[in-house]
Amino acid sequence: MGKYIVKRLLMMIPVILAVAILIFTIMTFVPGNPASLILGADATEEQIRIKEHELGLDQPYLVRLGSFLKQTFVELDFGRSYWTNTSVTEEMMERFPRTLAIAGFAMVFTTIIGIPLGIFTAVHEGTFADRIGVLLCVVGVSMPTFWLAMLFVLLLSLKLKLLPAQGMGGVQYYVMPVIAQSLGGISGMVRTARASMLEVVRADYVTTARSKGLSERKVIYEHALPNAMLPIISVLGGQLANQLGGALVIEQVFSIPGIGLYLINAVNTRDYPVAQSSVVFLSILFSLIVLATDLCYAAVDPMIRAQFTQGGKKKKKGKEENA
Amino acid sequence: MRKVIAAVLALTMTASLCACGGGSSASETTTAAAADTTAAAETTAAAAADTTAAAETTAAAGEASGTRAKTVTLGMNTQISTLDPYNGVSTGTIYLTEAIHDQLFSAPALGAPIESEIGKSYEISEDNKTITVEIYDYVHDQAGNEIKASDVAWSYNTYLATGNATGIAKYLENVEASDDTHVVFHLKEATCKETSAADAILTGCVIYNEAAYDADAYATNPVGCGPYKVKEFVTGASVTLERDPNYWQTDESLWASLKAQNVDTCIFKIILEDAQLALALETGDVDAVNYVSADNLQFFMDDAGNALSGYIIEPFSSILCVNVSFNMFPDAGSKVANDKNLRLAIEWAIDKEGITQTIMGRTASVSYGYATPLYGDYNPAWETQDIGFDVEKAKAYLAESDYVKNGSPTLVIMTESNEVKTKAAQMIQNYCKAIGINMEVKTADTALFDNYKYDFSEWDLKIDNNGSRQSLAAMYSTFLSHEHTSYNGVPTSFNGAPEGEMSKLCAIANNVDTNSQQTVDDVFNYYTENAIIYGLWGSINYIAAQDGITGLKVQALAYAQPWAFTYSADYKGVAD
Numbered sequence: 001m002g003k004y005i006v007k008r009l010l011m012m013i014p015v016i017l018a019v020a021i022l023i024f025t026i027m028t029f030v031p032g033n034p035a036s037l038i039l040g041a042d043a044t045e046e047q048i049r050i051k052e053h054e055l056g057l058d059q060p061y062l063v064r065l066g067s068f069l070k071q072t073f074v075e076l077d078f079g080r081s082y083w084t085n086t087s088v089t090e091e092m093m094e095r096f097p098r099t100l101a102i103a104g105f106a107m108v109f110t111t112i113i114g115i116p117l118g119i120f121t122a123v124h125e126g127t128f129a130d131r132i133g134v135l136l137c138v139v140g141v142s143m144p145t146f147w148l149a150m151l152f153v154l155l156l157s158l159k160l161k162l163l164p165a166q167g168m169g170g171v172q173y174y175v176m177p178v179i180a181q182s183l184g185g186i187s188g189m190v191r192t193a194r195a196s197m198l199e200v201v202r203a204d205y206v207t208t209a210r211s212k213g214l215s216e217r218k219v220i221y222e223h224a225l226p227n228a229m230l231p232i233i234s235v236l237g238g239q240l241a242n243q244l245g246g247a248l249v250i251e252q253v254f255s256i257p258g259i260g261l262y263l264i265n266a267v268n269t270r271d272y273p274v275a276q277s278s279v280v281f282l283s284i285l286f287s288l289i290v291l292a293t294d295l296c297y298a299a300v301d302p303m304i305r306a307q308f309t310q311g312g313k314k315k316k317k318g319k320e321e322n323a
Numbered sequence: 324m325r326k327v328i329a330a331v332l333a334l335t336m337t338a339s340l341c342a343c344g345g346g347s348s349a350s351e352t353t354t355a356a357a358a359d360t361t362a363a364a365e366t367t368a369a370a371a372a373d374t375t376a377a378a379e380t381t382a383a384a385g386e387a388s389g390t391r392a393k394t395v396t397l398g399m400n401t402q403i404s405t406l407d408p409y410n411g412v413s414t415g416t417i418y419l420t421e422a423i424h425d426q427l428f429s430a431p432a433l434g435a436p437i438e439s440e441i442g443k444s445y446e447i448s449e450d451n452k453t454i455t456v457e458i459y460d461y462v463h464d465q466a467g468n469e470i471k472a473s474d475v476a477w478s479y480n481t482y483l484a485t486g487n488a489t490g491i492a493k494y495l496e497n498v499e500a501s502d503d504t505h506v507v508f509h510l511k512e513a514t515c516k517e518t519s520a521a522d523a524i525l526t527g528c529v530i531y532n533e534a535a536y537d538a539d540a541y542a543t544n545p546v547g548c549g550p551y552k553v554k555e556f557v558t559g560a561s562v563t564l565e566r567d568p569n570y571w572q573t574d575e576s577l578w579a580s581l582k583a584q585n586v587d588t589c590i591f592k593i594i595l596e597d598a599q600l601a602l603a604l605e606t607g608d609v610d611a612v613n614y615v616s617a618d619n620l621q622f623f624m625d626d627a628g629n630a631l632s633g634y635i636i637e638p639f640s641s642i643l644c645v646n647v648s649f650n651m652f653p654d655a656g657s658k659v660a661n662d663k664n665l666r667l668a669i670e671w672a673i674d675k676e677g678i679t680q681t682i683m684g685r686t687a688s689v690s691y692g693y694a695t696p697l698y699g700d701y702n703p704a705w706e707t708q709d710i711g712f713d714v715e716k717a718k719a720y721l722a723e724s725d726y727v728k729n730g731s732p733t734l735v736i737m738t739e740s741n742e743v744k745t746k747a748a749q750m751i752q753n754y755c756k757a758i759g760i761n762m763e764v765k766t767a768d769t770a771l772f773d774n775y776k777y778d779f780s781e782w783d784l785k786i787d788n789n790g791s792r793q794s795l796a797a798m799y800s801t802f803l804s805h806e807h808t809s810y811n812g813v814p815t816s817f818n819g820a821p822e823g824e825m826s827k828l829c830a831i832a833n834n835v836d837t838n839s840q841q842t843v844d845d846v847f848n849y850y851t852e853n854a855i856i857y858g859l860w861g862s863i864n865y866i867a868a869q870d871g872i873t874g875l876k877v878q879a880l881a882y883a884q885p886w887a888f889t890y891s892a893d894y895k896g897v898a899d
Contacts, residue, residue, distance in 0.1 A: 030771075031770075031771050031774040031775065032768075032770030032771050032773060032774050033770075033773065033774055034770075036773055036774075037769075037770055037773055038411045038487065039411070039412075039486075039487065039489045040412055040489060041789065041802075041817075042489060042490070042791075042801050042802075043489040044489070044493060044806070044807070044808075045807075045808050045809055047486065047489050047492060047493075050486045051486045051487075054486050081404075083404045083405065083410065083411055083413065084404045084405040084410055084542050084543075085405065085407075085410045085538065085539070085542050086405070086539075086542050086543065086558075087539075091558055094558055095558065095559065150598070153599070153602060154602075157602065157606050158602060158605055158606055161606065164606075164608060165599060165602045165603055165606050165608055166594055166596075166599050166602075166603060166608070167560065167561075167592060167594070167603075167608065168557075168560055252595065252596065253596060253599065254599075255560070255592075255593060255594045255595060255596065255599060256560075257557065257558055257559025257560040257593070261559055261595075262559060265402060265559075268768065268769060268770060269769075269770065270770045
């Protein structure tokens with residue numbers, strides 16, 4: 001298992017490098033000159049050229065790419081913002097907990113509400129509760145997050161004055177963003193869990209378990225649920241990535257200074273170090289999430305676990321046989 | 324099942340109606356509030372005058388009656404990227420500059436005489452090549468470090484070295500201290516006679532103590548010489564300033580208009596969404612907002628322009644003139660550069676009053692000429708001399724043009740991809756269509772637009788906004804002179820016009836020896852007769868605040884300065 005993790009971690013390196021090169025290339029060739037944006041409309045051409053030189057923008061693409069990769073992956077330094085001259089690493093470390101809080105809490109809600117509700121609706125397939133659940137899920141999936149967020153603000157902040165409309169501070173500032181962010185995820189999770197569970201409860205081994213006289217509770221929790229979890233885990237991994245991505249929109253609506261707002265602002269102002277570093281940082285994060293998801297597979301499914309732990313041995317054995 | 328669905332839908336609709344319904348209190352007005360803001364609906368000049376008057380009394384009133392508020396929170400729709408102006412001039416930074424920093428002098432309002440801050444007096448040599456400034460001999464920064472003339476010279480030279488000092492770099496050769504209290508500015512030969520040179524230099528740089536300066540730390544925690552110290556900077560979220568009880572200028576009678584200490588703690592809260600910004604004021608999350616969009620004015624102001632109960636609101640004219648310029652570069656494929664009649668046809672076909680009213684409502688006033696009335700050298704006569712809306716004239720000019728002969732090509736009108744400018748471009752497209760000119764709207768985000776606007780092969784017409792902190796003469800000289808940029812190695816104006824009559828007229832209007840209303844009029848006449856550029860509107864910025872704030876205060880660019888607002892004796896801020 002340890003070897004597998006190391007192998008997967010090594011495999012992440014070319015992925016992250018590719019992402020870094022891609023985002024660098026995109027930012028380089030997207031029109032828009034940070035030097036002229038920084039200096040404003042009345043800057044002369046000469047002043048813009050001097051600024052470009054100062055920022056290193058007048059160097060060839062490959063030279064700039066090389067120094068970017070060296071700085072990021074060798075010196076482990078994300079550089080400094082063109083606009084503020086502040087350290088990008090420090091800024092991201094200050095902002096990331098906010099993004100993680102939104103995505104993390106949304107993920108928790110998605111999991112603890114979505115999975116049980118999905119199982120409940122599957123087990124009670126065709127009942128009134130199931131139909132209501134399915135209907136609400138369709139509504140939840142269909143509603144754009146930003147629109148939902150605005151409705152929450154109007155109702156809970158403006159009308160009922162229960163929660164702050166935006167900004168950051170105590171826990172109360174995260175309630176609306178997290179609810180708005182998680183509703184879509186919960187609806188999606190209910191649908192996935194329901195579909196997965198329905199497939200399993202119709203399987204022969206579940207019928208066999210029932211025919212052996214096991215209680216319905218045992219059948220569901222001990223036989224059906226573990227087998228239904230695989231596709232759910234797969235979706236969970238994707239959900240966390242989605243929640244991180246979705247937090248970008250929520251941060252904008254609720255004026256929460258997280259990574260998303262930082263990235264959007266950087267793209268708009270062509271703050272290359274910030275945009276590039278944010279994307280690289282998120283790509284590392286997403287890679288780790290995918291790895292964690294795969295490890296969860298192994299924990300849940302003995303077959304996959306066996307593949308992980310015996311994969312090396314099988315290969316060796318095969319070579320020995322060939323010899 | 325149908326009944327269940329019906330019940331769910333009914334519940335959803337009820338919830339939505341609850342959420343979206345207008346507040347009853349919001350529609351009520353108060354006579355007192357109405358009386359306070361009767362002038363609210365009036366535009367530029369009046370507002371500017373009121374503001375200046377209020378500015379003069381702000382500090383005195385606040386101090387005399389002992390009505391210093393405890394805390395004020397300003398919601399603002401712009402990022403504060405850095406607190407050190409040496410890092411670049413972003414809008415957010417400008418908002419806080421006068422609180423944290425002192426300069427030699429400051430401009431309280433557009434066209435107003437500059438006021439003393441660290442600089443005690445100044446003298447310009449007869450040949451305009453040097454400016455000598457005497458500074459006060461008891462200046463210190465917020466950490467108690469003494470500020471001498473050498474610190475002033477170092478500050479200017481350091482700022483120039485950053486490459487970000489675009490406002491002063493074109494004028495300054497070098498700066499040196501002649502003794503502890505005198506600084507000598509040596510101006511460049513080529514620009515020393517420009518009308519805006521002295522004001523730009525004297526108000527263009529914040530002053531630091533050389534030994535204390537730390538470029539990294541000052542981005543978020545600068546030690547300036549202004550009346551407020553930085554208490555907390557939460558990246559992307561807020562900046563908290565607190566009053567400096569040891570502000571170096573102890574004689575309040577010498578404070579410039581923008582220097583005041585009418586509140587102990589000043590919080591700037593960043594709320595980028597316009598709708599959220601308005602909501603923050605409604606829900607009591609902030610004491611004031613720096614901007615109210617046209618869509619949200621209804622929540623703070625009635626149709627007659629009176630503030631609704633619980634709020635005060637005032638209009639402040641912006642220096643920016645939103646304009647349509649024609650691509651005048653002759654050899655880059657512009658379909659209008661060599662066809663004056665076509666340009667005139669387009670100008671006469673556009674109903675800019677209709678555009679302004681439809682898109683901007685109360686948040687703009689129609690622009691006559693490439694100008695707004697806020698500038699000292701604006702000539703009211705232009706309002707009758709400017710090109711108007713006359714379809715018949717437009718058709719006549721079109722008939723005289725080569726447009727049809729050239730196969731009625733589709734012209735490209737380019738603008739930033741924001742809602743307002745895109746709508747304006749679409750309306751212009753329709754006006755032109757009405758007389759038979761085909762037009763295509765091309766939009767780009769701010770950074771892309773910034774790139775494309777100097778690529779004269781990309782567009783035929785362009786919607787942009789320009790302004791100057793000094794005068795129209797300075798603005799014309801900056802944007803209409805051929806020294807603004809270059810394309811294919813040819814120096815051109817911001818709309819592609821190479822060296823020619825326009826540049827000459829701008830240089831004459833912006834020279835201290837020849838500047839006069841007549842020479843500025845000459846520029847107006849030239850660009851109007853030749854249809855080179857065409858103003859659409861001048862923006863009006865509404866600032867709204869909770870009742871209890873008795874007076875609003877803005878600086879020259881109409882940015883709210885909450886530490887200089889006036890407050891009622893019993894005012895309690897939302898954060899108190």
